[in-house]
Amino acid sequence: MMYKSINMLPRDFDEVAINLPTALMLPLSTVIYSDPQSTVKLPRKVHSMTDADVFAGTFKIQPFFLPLFVPSAPSSLSLSSSSSSLRPFVTHLTTTNNLAITSSTSYKSKSYRQACSSASAVPQHLTAIVSAQWSFFWSLSLTMIQRNVVYRLISKCIPHQSLLHLRFPTVHLSPLCVVCSLVDDSIDHFLFVCSLKVAVWQGIISEFLWPTKTIADICHSLLSLDFHNIRYSQRPHASSHHIVIIAMSNIWKAHYRLIFDQTPFAPAAVLNSIRLDIQKMIDEDLIHASL
Numbered sequence: 001m002m003y004k005s006i007n008m009l010p011r012d013f014d015e016v017a018i019n020l021p022t023a024l025m026l027p028l029s030t031v032i033y034s035d036p037q038s039t040v041k042l043p044r045k046v047h048s049m050t051d052a053d054v055f056a057g058t059f060k061i062q063p064f065f066l067p068l069f070v071p072s073a074p075s076s077l078s079l080s081s082s083s084s085s086l087r088p089f090v091t092h093l094t095t096t097n098n099l100a101i102t103s104s105t106s107y108k109s110k111s112y113r114q115a116c117s118s119a120s121a122v123p124q125h126l127t128a129i130v131s132a133q134w135s136f137f138w139s140l141s142l143t144m145i146q147r148n149v150v151y152r153l154i155s156k157c158i159p160h161q162s163l164l165h166l167r168f169p170t171v172h173l174s175p176l177c178v179v180c181s182l183v184d185d186s187i188d189h190f191l192f193v194c195s196l197k198v199a200v201w202q203g204i205i206s207e208f209l210w211p212t213k214t215i216a217d218i219c220h221s222l223l224s225l226d227f228h229n230i231r232y233s234q235r236p237h238a239s240s241h242h243i244v245i246i247a248m249s250n251i252w253k254a255h256y257r258l259i260f261d262q263t264p265f266a267p268a269a270v271l272n273s274i275r276l277d278i279q280k281m282i283d284e285d286l287i288h289a290s291l
C-alpha cells in the first residue's frame with residue numbers, strides 16, 4: 001500500500017494556486033524548478049533559506065510560484081488571503097488522482113494510503129500471492145537490498161536494459177544485456193537466464209538446494225513467495241528461502257558493481273559472496289538464539 005501511494009504522488013504542482021504569505025514561508029529549494037538538463041547545483045545552504053531571504057535570478061521558478069511575481073495577479077480569494085496555508089498542495093494530492101477522500105478538515109497519511117489502494121485495481125501478479133505468503137515475506141529478517149530485489153521482481157520493477165533503452169534512448173543506447181551483450185534484456189534475463197547468472201544459480205542449486213531443482217522452480221517460488229517446492233536445504237541452519245533471496249540480492253549487487261564500478265560479473269566471486277552472506281546469517285542467528 002505504501003509503495004502504491006508513493007507511485008501515485010503527483011510529480012508536479014503546476015496548477016496549484018497559493019497566496020503570498022504561503023509563498024514567503026516556503027523553503028527556497030521547493031520553488032526552484034529542477035531542470036534535468038541543467039548543470040546548476042543548489043548550494044547546500046539554500047535548503048535552509050526561505051523565499052523571504054535573498055533570491056537571485058540564477059534558477060528557474062516552479063510554475064505555481066510564478067503568478068506571485070505579477071503585482072496585479074492576486075485577485076482571487078485564494079491568492080489574496082492574508083494567512084499562509086499549505087491546503088492547496090494537500091488538496092492537489094487527492095484531486096490529481098481523483099481519490100475518494102471526503103474529509104475537508106484533515107488529511108492523514110493512513111487515509112491517503114487507503115484511498116490510493118482503492119483507487120485502482122491491484123495487478124493480477126500481486127493478487128496471485130495469498131495473504132499468508134505476504135505475511136511470511138514481511139516476517140522474514142532481511143536486509144534492505146534482499147527485500148527490495150524480491151519486491152521489485154514481484155512488482156515487475158526491475159530496471160533492465162530494454163526498459164531503460166525504451167525510457168531513455170539517448171542515455172541507454174542499446175536494449176542488449178550489459179553482461180553478455182547477446183540478447184535484449186528482460187526481467188528474467190536480468191535476474192535468472194543470462195548465461196553468467198545461470199552459472200550462479202546452478203552453483204546455488206548444486207551446493208545448497210536439492211540437485212534436481214531448476215532455476216524455473218526458484219523463480220516460481222520467488223514470484224509466489226511460496227518456497228515449499230524448493231524447501232530442501234543442504235546447509236544446516238539456512239533455510240532455502242533465505243538462500244535464494246541472498247543469492248538474488250548478490251546477483252543484483254554484482255550487476256550494479258559492473259554498471260557503476262566496471263567490476264566484471266564473475267560467477268565464482270558472486271558465489272563466494274553468497275557463501276559469506278549465508279554464513280553471516282547463520283552466525284547472527286546463533287548469536288540471537290544464545291541471548
Ligand SMILES: [Zn+2]
Nearest residue numbers: 177179180194
Ligand atoms: Zn545477458
